[in-house]
Amino acid sequence: xxxxxxxxxxxxxxxxxxxxxxxxxxxxxxxxxxxxxxxxxxxxxxxxxxxxxxxxxxxxxxxxxxxxxxxxxxxxxxxxxxxxxxxxxxxxxxxxxxxxxxxxxxxxxxxxxxxxxxxxxxxxxxxxxxxxxxxxxxxxxxxxxxxxxxxxxxxxxxxxxxxxxxxxxxxxxxxxxxxxxxxxxxxxxxxxxxxxxxxxxxxxxxxxxxxxxxxxxxxxxxxxxxxxxxxxxxxxxxxxxxxxxxxxxxxxxxxxxxxxxxxxxxxxxxxxxxxxxxxxxxxxxxxxxxxxxxxxxxxxxxxxxxxxxxxxxxxxxxxxxxxxxxxxxxxxxxxxxxxxxxxxxxxxxxxxxxxxxxxxxxxxxxxxxxxxxxxxxxxxxxxxxxxxxxxxxxxxxxxxxxxxxxxxxxxxxxxxxxxxxxxxxxxxxxxxxxxxxxxxxxxxxxxxxxxxxxxxxxxxxxxxxxxxxxxxxxxxxxxxxxxxxxxxxxxxxxxxxxxxxxxxxxxxxxxxxxxxxxxxxxxxxxxxxxxxxxxxxxxxxxx
Numbered sequence: 001x002x003x004x005x006x007x008x009x010x011x012x013x014x015x016x017x018x019x020x021x022x023x024x025x026x027x028x029x030x031x032x033x034x035x036x037x038x039x040x041x042x043x044x045x046x047x048x049x050x051x052x053x054x055x056x057x058x059x060x061x062x063x064x065x066x067x068x069x070x071x072x073x074x075x076x077x078x079x080x081x082x083x084x085x086x087x088x089x090x091x092x093x094x095x096x097x098x099x100x101x102x103x104x105x106x107x108x109x110x111x112x113x114x115x116x117x118x119x120x121x122x123x124x125x126x127x128x129x130x131x132x133x134x135x136x137x138x139x140x141x142x143x144x145x146x147x148x149x150x151x152x153x154x155x156x157x158x159x160x161x162x163x164x165x166x167x168x169x170x171x172x173x174x175x176x177x178x179x180x181x182x183x184x185x186x187x188x189x190x191x192x193x194x195x196x197x198x199x200x201x202x203x204x205x206x207x208x209x210x211x212x213x214x215x216x217x218x219x220x221x222x223x224x225x226x227x228x229x230x231x232x233x234x235x236x237x238x239x240x241x242x243x244x245x246x247x248x249x250x251x252x253x254x255x256x257x258x259x260x261x262x263x264x265x266x267x268x269x270x271x272x273x274x275x276x277x278x279x280x281x282x283x284x285x286x287x288x289x290x291x292x293x294x295x296x297x298x299x300x301x302x303x304x305x306x307x308x309x310x311x312x313x314x315x316x317x318x319x320x321x322x323x324x325x326x327x328x329x330x331x332x333x334x335x336x337x338x339x340x341x342x343x344x345x346x347x348x349x350x351x352x353x354x355x356x357x358x359x360x361x362x363x364x365x366x367x368x369x370x371x372x373x374x375x376x377x378x379x380x381x382x383x384x385x386x387x388x389x390x391x392x393x394x395x396x397x398x399x400x401x402x403x404x405x406x407x408x409x410x411x412x413x414x415x416x417x418x419x420x421x422x423x424x425x426x427x428x429x430x431x432x433x434x435x436x437x438x439x440x441x442x443x444x445x446x447x448x449x450x451x452x453x454x455x456x457x458x459x460x461x462x463x464x465x466x467x468x469x470x471x472x473x474x475x476x477x478x479x480x481x482x483x484x485x486x487x488x489x490x491x492x493x494x495x496x497x498x499x500x501x502x503x504x505x506x507x508x509x510x511x512x513x514x515x516x517x518x519x520x521x522x523x524x525x526x527x528x529x530x531x532x533x534x535x536x537x538x539x540x541x542x543x
Contacts, residue, residue: 036051052064116157137156141155148219177202193219201215208231224243224246229241235262240258250279254275260274262311267291270291271307303494321342333357333378334493335494364387364389366384370382377413386402389406403423407421414452424444425443426441427441428441440480442469
C-alpha cells in the first residue's frame with residue numbers, strides 16, 4: 001500500500017515537472033539558431049554565415065550573417081536583416097541590427113523599414129521594443145499610409161495604440177494640403193492628427209491656415225480645428241481663438257475673438273462667435289459684434305449684437321444685416337438704431353426702429369431712414385414717417401423741420417438742402433449778420449424746401465398754402481422755440497470711445513472675411529487643453 005502511494009506521488013511529480021518545463025520553454029526568452037550555411041566559433045561568440053535564420057518567441061529573424069553571443073542571449077545581425085512577427089502583421093527590415101533576447105529590444109540601422117499593414121515607417125535609426133510594441137526613430141524618419149506622408153527628425157510609434165508621435169520639423173503631406181509643425185500626434189486607424197504649438201497648413205487651392213496653439217485634423221472627414229487660428233486666401237482672412245473648418249461642407253466656425261476681413265470690400269468684422277458657408281456665401285457673427293469699413297482717409301465703425309452677411313454673385317443680393325443696439329461712428333457721422341441693413345451694391349445704409357443720425361451740427365430722426373455714403377462722406381438721406389431734423393446755427397439755435405417724408409442732401413459732410421413732403425412744419429431762427437437772433441419763423445406747409453449753410457437757413461421755399469408766424473426774440477420760450485416732438489439727443493451720440501467700450505478690440509493688421517450657423521453634423525473633437533494633457537500623459541523617453 002505504501003509502495004503504490006509512493007509510485008503515484010512520483011508519477012504526479014514527474015507530470016508537474018514536465019508541465020512546468022513546457023510552460024517555461026514557452027515563455028523562454030532564449031535566442032535560437034534555426035539555420036545557417038556555416039557556423040564558426042570565435043572569441044566569445046559564434047559566427048553564422050549565409051541564409052541565417054533565428055527564432056525568438058513569436059518572432060523570426062533573418063539576415064546574411066550574424067554574431068551570436070549565446071551566453072549574453074544577444075546577436076549582431078548583418079545584411080538583409082528581417083524581423084517578422086508571427087502574431088502581429090509587423091515586419092522590420094534593415095542592413096544592420098542588434099537584437100537582445102533578454103530586453104526584447106532590436107536596434108536597427110541603415111535603410112530601416114518598419115511595416116504594419118498599410119503603414120510604413122522608413123528611417124536609418126530605429127529602436128524597436130517588442131515587449132511594449134513601441135518603435136522609436138531618430139535622425140529623420142518618414143511614415144507613409146494610404147492617405148498621408150509624414151516626416152520628422154524624431155518619432156515614436158506605439159503599435160498597440162496605432163499612434164505615432166512626431167517631433168521636430170514635422171511635415172504632413174496630403175493630396176489636399178501640406179502641414180508643418182514641431183509636435184504632432186497621428187493615429188493611423190482613424191487617420192487623425194493633433195498638433196501642439198505653432199502649426200502651418202497650405203492647401204492646394206492656396207489657402208494658408210495657421211494655429212498658434214495647436215490643431216486637430218481628421219484626414220478622412222476633412223475636418224480641421226485650430227486653436228488661436230487664422231485662415232487666409234487672396235480675398236479674405238478669418239481669425240479666432242478656436243476655429244473649425246469642414247472642407248466637405250465648405251463651412252467655417254469661429255469662437256472667441258472672431259475677426260473676419262473681406263479684402264475686396266475693405267470690411268472687417270469682429271464678434272464673440274462666427275459662422276460662414278462658403279458656397280452660399282452666407283455668414284453670421286454674434287456677441288458684441290463690430291464692423292469696420294475702411295476708407296482711404298477714414299473708418300466707419302458699426303457695433304451691434306448680431307451681424308448677418310449675404311455676399312452672393314449678384315450685386316443686388318449682397319447685403320449686411322445688423323440687429324439690436326446699433327452704434328454707428330465715422331469722423332463726420334454718428335448714429336443709433338435697433339437694426340440696420342447695408343446694401344453692398346449702392347453703399348446704402350438703412351436704419352430701422354427709432355433711428356437717429358448726427359452729422360456735424362445736425363440731428364435727424366424718423367421711423368425708418370436710409371442714407372448713402374459717396375466719396376467717403378455722407379451724400380444724401382431719406383426719412384419716412386415722423387421725420388424730424390434739427391440743425392444748430394452759429395449761435396447754437398435749433399433750426400427744425402418735420403413731416404411725413406424728408407430728403408436731405410449733404411455737401412462736404414454737412415446738410416445743404418432739406419425737403420419735406422407731406423405735413424411739413426418748419427421753425428427757424430432769423431439772424432442779423434449771423435451775430436444776433438431777431439426771432440423765430442414758424443411755418444406750416446404740405447411741402448417745404450430749405451437750403452442751409454453752417455446750420456443756418458439761407459433760403460426757404462413753401463408750397464401749397466403756407467401758414468406762417470414770426471415770434472420776436474423777446475417773446476420766445478420753450479413752447480414757441482420748439483416744434484412738437486423736439487428732442488435734442490446729443491447725449492446718445494456715439495463716438496469712438498463708446499464704440500471701443502462696447503467691444504474691446506485689439507488692433508490687428510487688416511486682412512480677413514465673413515464667417516458663420518451650424519452644419520447638420522455633430523463633431524466630437526478634443527479641446528486644446530485635452531491635447532496638451534494627452535501629450536503630457538504619454539511620458540515617452542526619446543533618444
